[in-house]
Amino acid sequence: MLITTPITAGLLRGALDLEPTERGLLPHRLPARARAQCADGQLAMAESQPSGVRLALRTRATTVELDTVPTKRLYTGAPPRPDGVYDLIVDGRLTGQATLGDGDTITIDLATGATQTRPGPVGTVRFTGLPDRDKDVEIWLPHNETTELVALRTDAPVAPLPDRGRRVWLHHGSSISHGSDAASPSTTWPALAASLAGLELINLGLGGSALLDPFTARAMRDTPADLISVKIGINIVNADLMRLRAFxxxxxxxxxxVREGHPAAPLLVVSPIYCPIHEDTPGPCAFDPSALSSGRLRFRATGDPAERAAGKLTLGVIRDELARIVEQRRAEDPNLRYLDGRELYGEADHAELPLPDELHPDAATHRLIGERFAKLAGF
Structure with missing residues (x-):
């Protein structure tokens, strides 16, 4: 007989807010006050996708069931995206994976921006055969699907995972940090880096939305953390958001x-990884229509390199400016450091592991970046 345990904030890690819904609870990676300050649909989608959010339990259970409602996003003219993956981690090791094929769906026409929403049923992911002993159990939620949590059932009582004394790492970045094109939620590069370094991850990688928003900075200011990193640049270029004067x-x-809430914590500023389409060419970034017509997603830069003279930003310009800013601030902030993103993924890496859509790394590259970050971050 299975026991139903109410899902509470104490059983979750990596979320900054839990919103009650008609069906259950919706984890958010930005607090309600931050969400209220921006009506952008891309941000709403990204922050509600629970990258780095996991159920964290101490239990003797050998069977665990989790009822959820995922939100699937379909793009007109493009092949269906793979179903989101649930990773089961037992005592720190990946021991199982599951997917759900049903759920709510949002169909998006990239050419017009029109969307169509269809509600779907509650689904169940089920893990069996867990070791019959007390153990740490984590279920990492799909990093790329908005996921409502409905019910948790086990064949033995569960308790919140106790504090193991691991340092909390708070990270903010773009879709690359969010985990775009990673194989599963525990294999995004931040999740891999956290595992290798023995850190508790709070991942504020927000696809398309690493835009120096003040409400994101305030969320980071107010979130307890021991170590902090901010990865800045690619979204600002591909959104063509601002000029050098404002940047x-x-x-x-x-x-x-961020420093208002964390005056002395190690703070790492990371510039963009190597991305040929935007190294010397400003945004905006756009879908490649020729690729879309053949059922593939690819991106291209639509700016003109000559526009740099007018203050338009490229990845090269941003790296130079970030290095200058960090060097200037270090005179009063010795715990601030700079990491050139090309040390995580550079031109030579691109020759061996190219970005499949010209913008996002694949699963192997996520692993490479995660391993290098764990070594280079100095955490």
Whole structure:
């Protein structure tokens, strides 16, 4: 007989808010006050996708069932995206995976921006054959599917995973940090780096939304953490969001706000990884229509390199500016460091492991970046 345990904040890690819904609870990676300050649909989608969010239990259970409602996103003219993966981690080791084929669906027409929503049923992921002993159990939720939590059932009582004294690492970045094209939630590069370094991850990688938003800085300011990193650049370029004049002060303001809550924590500023389409060409970034017509997703830069003279940003410009800002601030902030993103993934790596859609790393590259970050971050 299975026991139903109410899902509470104490059983979850990696979420900054839990929103009650008609069916259950929706984990959020930004607090309600932050969400209320921006009506952007891309941000709403990204922050509700629970990258790094996991159920964390101490239990003797050999069977665990989790009822959820995932949200599937379909793109007109593009092949269906793989179903999100649930990773089962037992005593620190990946021991099982599951997917759900049903759920709510949102169909998006990339050409017009039109969307169509269809509600779907509650589904169940089931893990059996767990060791019959007290153990740490984590279920990492799909990093790329909004996931409502409905019910948790086990064949033995569960308790929140106790504090093991691991340092908390708070990270903010783009879709690459969010985990786009990673194989599963525990194999995004931040999750891999956290595992290798023995850290508790809070991942504020927000696809398309690493834009130096003040509300994100305030969320980071107010979130307890021992170690902090911010990966800045690619979204600002591919959104063509700002010019050089605005970029520097925005970076200073973001770091100032984070420092209000974490005055002495190690703070690492990471510039973009190597991305040929935007190294010297400004945004905006756009879907490649020729690839879309053949059922593939690819991106291209639509700016003109000559526009750099007018203050348009490229990855090269941003790296230079971030290095300058960090060097300037280090005179008063010795716990601030800079890491060039090309040390995580550079031109030589691109020759061996190219970005499949010209923008996002594949599963092997996520592993490479995670391993290198764990060595280079100095955490």
């Amino acid at each position: 520097g002060p925005a970076v200073h303001g973001f770091l100032d706000t």
